[in-house]
Amino acid sequence: MTATAAGGRARPLGPLRSRRGAGSGGWPLRRAFNVGAAVAAVLALLAITLGALALYRLVEARTALLDTVNPARSAAENLSAGLLNQETGVRGFDLTGRPEFLEPYRMGTAAEREAVARLRGLSGSEEFAGLAGDVDAVQEAVAAWRTGYADLVIAGAGAPADPEIGRLLFDEIRTRVGALTGNLDAAQADARARVDRASAVVVGTGIGIAAVLLALLVIVGVGLRRGVLVPVSQLAGEVREVVTGDLTRAVTPTGPREIAELGADVEAMRAHIVRELDAQQQVSRRLDQQARDLERSNRDLEQFAYVASHDLQEPLRKVSSFCQLLQRRYGGQLDERADQYIGFAVDGAQRMQRLINDLLAFSRVGRTTEGFEPVDLAAVAAAAAAQLESVRAELAGEIVVGALPEVTGDPALLRQLLLNLVGNGLKFHRDGVVPVVRVEAELRDGAWQVTVTDNGIGIEPEYADKVFVIFQRLHGRDRYPGTGIGLALAKKIVEFHGGRIAVEPAPGGAGTTVRCTLPTQHPSQEDP
Amino acid sequence: MIHTDAQARHINVLLVEDDPGDVLMTREAFDEYLHNRLDVVNDGAEALAYLRREEPYADAPRPDLILLDLNLPRRDGREVLQEVKDDPDLRAIPIIVLTTSQAEEDVLRSYQLHANAYVTKPVDFESFIEAIKQIDHFFVSVVQLPS
Numbered sequence: 001m002t003a004t005a006a007g008g009r010a011r012p013l014g015p016l017r018s019r020r021g022a023g024s025g026g027w028p029l030r031r032a033f034n035v036g037a038a039v040a041a042v043l044a045l046l047a048i049t050l051g052a053l054a055l056y057r058l059v060e061a062r063t064a065l066l067d068t069v070n071p072a073r074s075a076a077e078n079l080s081a082g083l084l085n086q087e088t089g090v091r092g093f094d095l096t097g098r099p100e101f102l103e104p105y106r107m108g109t110a111a112e113r114e115a116v117a118r119l120r121g122l123s124g125s126e127e128f129a130g131l132a133g134d135v136d137a138v139q140e141a142v143a144a145w146r147t148g149y150a151d152l153v154i155a156g157a158g159a160p161a162d163p164e165i166g167r168l169l170f171d172e173i174r175t176r177v178g179a180l181t182g183n184l185d186a187a188q189a190d191a192r193a194r195v196d197r198a199s200a201v202v203v204g205t206g207i208g209i210a211a212v213l214l215a216l217l218v219i220v221g222v223g224l225r226r227g228v229l230v231p232v233s234q235l236a237g238e239v240r241e242v243v244t245g246d247l248t249r250a251v252t253p254t255g256p257r258e259i260a261e262l263g264a265d266v267e268a269m270r271a272h273i274v275r276e277l278d279a280q281q282q283v284s285r286r287l288d289q290q291a292r293d294l295e296r297s298n299r300d301l302e303q304f305a306y307v308a309s310h311d312l313q314e315p316l317r318k319v320s321s322f323c324q325l326l327q328r329r330y331g332g333q334l335d336e337r338a339d340q341y342i343g344f345a346v347d348g349a350q351r352m353q354r355l356i357n358d359l360l361a362f363s364r365v366g367r368t369t370e371g372f373e374p375v376d377l378a379a380v381a382a383a384a385a386a387q388l389e390s391v392r393a394e395l396a397g398e399i400v401v402g403a404l405p406e407v408t409g410d411p412a413l414l415r416q417l418l419l420n421l422v423g424n425g426l427k428f429h430r431d432g433v434v435p436v437v438r439v440e441a442e443l444r445d446g447a448w449q450v451t452v453t454d455n456g457i458g459i460e461p462e463y464a465d466k467v468f469v470i471f472q473r474l475h476g477r478d479r480y481p482g483t484g485i486g487l488a489l490a491k492k493i494v495e496f497h498g499g500r501i502a503v504e505p506a507p508g509g510a511g512t513t514v515r516c517t518l519p520t521q522h523p524s525q526e527d528p
Numbered sequence: 529m530i531h532t533d534a535q536a537r538h539i540n541v542l543l544v545e546d547d548p549g550d551v552l553m554t555r556e557a558f559d560e561y562l563h564n565r566l567d568v569v570n571d572g573a574e575a576l577a578y579l580r581r582e583e584p585y586a587d588a589p590r591p592d593l594i595l596l597d598l599n600l601p602r603r604d605g606r607e608v609l610q611e612v613k614d615d616p617d618l619r620a621i622p623i624i625v626l627t628t629s630q631a632e633e634d635v636l637r638s639y640q641l642h643a644n645a646y647v648t649k650p651v652d653f654e655s656f657i658e659a660i661k662q663i664d665h666f667f668v669s670v671v672q673l674p675s
């Protein structure tokens with residue numbers, strides 16, 4: 001697996017493709033974004049400026065119209081009306097001679113004055129280039145009328161005023177006023193036209209801005225879609241394929257640089273994972289191979305042990321049998337020494353046979369097991385006890401079997417186990433003490449502890465481990481029979497079942513307790 | 529044959545055994561019972577020839593009992609067992625498989641091939657003699673043999 005360096009950083013993913021080469025050559029997103037923002041800012045500025053300008057012109061035009069042209073026009077109207085009033089008053093006075101007819105004249109004069117003042121006030125603005133001139137002309141005509149007619153009439157002095165002259169003079173006024181109002185009308189029309197134009201410009205600018213905005217949005221949308229959405233979803237699609245199982249599918253980096261780089265990194269990661277997986281699979285295959293080799297080697301070894309033990313029996317039988325035949329046929333004819341020789345030879349051969357048999361049994365543990373099955377330990381113990389019945393009876397001993405559980409294991413091996421342990425309990429009894437062997441079980445820490453306790457000679461604590469060594473005996477051959485394989489065999493059987501075995505002094509001091517732990521769930525059978 | 533005196537009964541026994549030591553031992557064991565005739569052949573092919581009275585066994589008697597070892601040269605004991613039990617003429621002859629093997633598969637196979645009994649040669653000679661005695665007693669005195 002990936003080893004972490006001391007610094008804590010994991011091993012890098014291997015050579016990354018050069019960043020420059022990654023991606024399909026698209027603009028990097030950041031640049032696109034910056035350019036886009038700049039363009040948008042410029043356009044916005046432009047829009048604002050144009051819009052402001054257009055609005056300003058509109059306002060200006062409107063102001064001109066409302067604050068200058070219209071008042072001028074109405075002032076001109078007032079002037080005209082005032083002048084007409086004057087004329088009416090003078091003529092009336094002229095006809096009737098009554099002073100009350102001069103009232104309109106006075107009012108008209110006042111109106112005239114006011115209007116002229118107003119007009120002159122407005123005549124400074126650029127719309128009315130000729131306004132002052134026109135007003136001058138009117139006033140000049142009015143002055144002429146006054147001097148030529150109106151004042152005369154008003155004075156009422158003897159010199160009659162000629163109404164014809166008055167009319168002529170007033171016609172002149174009318175004409176000049178007409179020119180004034182005509183010019184003012186034109187100016188008004190112009191101002192209106194300006195306002196209309198400025199409005200149109202404003203509207204046009206607004207539409208233009210909206211259009212540009214729309215175009216911008218469309219461009220951004222398309223750009224986002226092509227530049228980001230499509231590559232991202234493609235990347236996402238490919239990654240999902242990898243994630244949902246197909247690790248061999250390469251991820252192709254496309255799109256703008258950032259996304260392409262991301263794609264390249266994802267691809268590098270995928271390649272890394274694939275490499276690691278391959279490496280792991282190789283390791284796993286190697287381990288499997290080793291396990292198989294080990295298994296085969298084990299099988300071969302056990303088979304060798306079995307066959308060797310089996311084949312060793314044959315010559316031994318010959319030696320043993322013919323020695324015995326010698327004994328039978330020639331026993332009386334040879335001297336005592338010869339009998340002794342024969343005796344030792346036979347004894348040696350027989351012991352060897354027993355050793356080989358025990359070795360055979362030992363090597364067979366685990367070889368002949370078909371599979372584990374539920375085993376009633378109570379029944380097994382009863383069978384073992386039955387097999388030891390003759391020994392027990394001879395010693396007048398006792399075998400006490402407590403409540404025993406059902407465990408999972410090989411029934412033949414478990415019977416062998418109990419046979420060994422209970423047999424030992426009987427065999428190693430103390431002189432003069434009736435052997436009592438108890439077989440009990442208790443559940444501890446989820447496993448069954450089966451104990452075989454006797455009241456025999458006991459095992460010194462310093463030999464507690466040695467007793468489990470194959471062929472290891474603690475006593476001379478003459479004292480107790482047996483090859484010393486009993487406990488070694490018991491240990492192999494218990495460990496084959498996944499448990500542990502140990503000896504300890506029996507409670508009360510005299511005797512031995514052999515404690516076997518048998519798990520309730522048997523372990524994998526591949527490792528006996 | 530109807531026997532009134534078990535001791536006097538004489539049966540023919542064929543021993544099929546290749547190992548000379550085992551042959552000698554078996555003879556020694558049988559020597560105690562003079563009333564049995566013990567013929568010996570050393571391999572499976574010879575055994576079949578003897579049973580079929582082929583040369584050089586044209587004068588051979590029909591055995592009342594066959595003691596058959598399993599591991600033989602040329603024709604293996606199992607083959608002999610199978611052939612004999614397949615042959616309608618010969619299948620009635622009781623066959624005791626007498627072998628060193630304790631293997632369960634050998635036991636099972638032998639009985640499947642219709643051996644009448646399977647005896648593992650005891651490793652100890654005294655027990656071997658005892659076994660032969662018991663075979664003899666059982667098959668001569670206790671059971672009826674086909675004539």
